[in-house]
Amino acid sequence: MPDAKSPDAKSPDASRRSERSRRAIFDAALALVSETGYAKTTIEGIAARAGVGKQTIYRWWPSKAAVLLDAFLDLARQADEALGGEAGSEIPDTGDLAADLRHVLRATVDELNDPTYDAPTRALAAEGTVDAELGARFTEALLEPQLQYYVRRIEAAQAAGDVDPEADPRLAAELLVGPLHHRWVHRTRPLTHAYADALVDQVLRGLAPRA
Structure with missing residues (x-):
C-alpha cells in the first residue's frame, strides 16, 4: 500500500x-x-x-472554439448515454426503411429544436466555415459518423431489395439530412416532424426499385 x-x-x-x-x-x-x-x-x-x-x-x-467543440462532443456523449446508447448507435433495422428513417429524422428535429443543442451547434457550424481545422474536427468527430448511420441503413435496404441497387447510399443520406439542416440554419420555416416525414417519403420515392 x-x-x-x-x-x-x-x-x-x-x-x-x-x-x-x-x-x-x-x-x-x-x-x-x-x-x-x-x-x-x-x-x-x-x-x-x-x-x-x-x-x-x-x-x-x-x-475557445476548441473548448466549445469538446464541450459539445461531451454533451452529445451524455445524451447518448441517457438514451442507453441509441443516439450513437446504428439506425434500427425493423424491416421498414421508411419507419426507421422517420424515427431517426424526428429525433434529429427534436435535438435541433432543443435550446441546449441549438446555440452551440450554430456557433460551431458558423465558426467551422472560417476555421478550417475546427470545421474538419467537427465533421470528423460528429457529422460524418452520424451520416454513415444513414448510409449503412440504406445499404442494408439495398441488400434486402427495398432500394434500387443503382442508387448511391451516400447521396441518398445527404438528400435526407441536407434539407433538414438547411431549414434549421436559415430558419426559413419551422422544423417539424411532419417535415421530416415528408423528406423521407420524397427521398424514398427516388430510391424505390425500378420495375
Whole structure:
C-alpha cells in the first residue's frame, strides 16, 4: 500500500480535480454561448464562470472554439448515454426503411429544436466555415459518423431489395439530412416532424426499385 505522502497516493485526487475542472469548463462554455452568443464568449469568461484560471484552459485547449467543440462532443456523449446508447448507435433495422428513417429524422428535429443543442451547434457550424481545422474536427468527430448511420441503413435496404441497387447510399443520406439542416440554419420555416416525414417519403420515392 503506497505511503500517504507518495505521488501515487496523490494522483487519484489530482485526476478527480482535473475532471471536476474540465466538467466545470464544459458547462461554463455551453452556458455562455447559449446566453451571450459565440462572439461574446471568451476564455476569460469561461474561466470565471467555471471558477478556474484561464491558464488551466489554455493548458488543455488552444482556443475557445476548441473548448466549445469538446464541450459539445461531451454533451452529445451524455445524451447518448441517457438514451442507453441509441443516439450513437446504428439506425434500427425493423424491416421498414421508411419507419426507421422517420424515427431517426424526428429525433434529429427534436435535438435541433432543443435550446441546449441549438446555440452551440450554430456557433460551431458558423465558426467551422472560417476555421478550417475546427470545421474538419467537427465533421470528423460528429457529422460524418452520424451520416454513415444513414448510409449503412440504406445499404442494408439495398441488400434486402427495398432500394434500387443503382442508387448511391451516400447521396441518398445527404438528400435526407441536407434539407433538414438547411431549414434549421436559415430558419426559413419551422422544423417539424411532419417535415421530416415528408423528406423521407420524397427521398424514398427516388430510391424505390425500378420495375
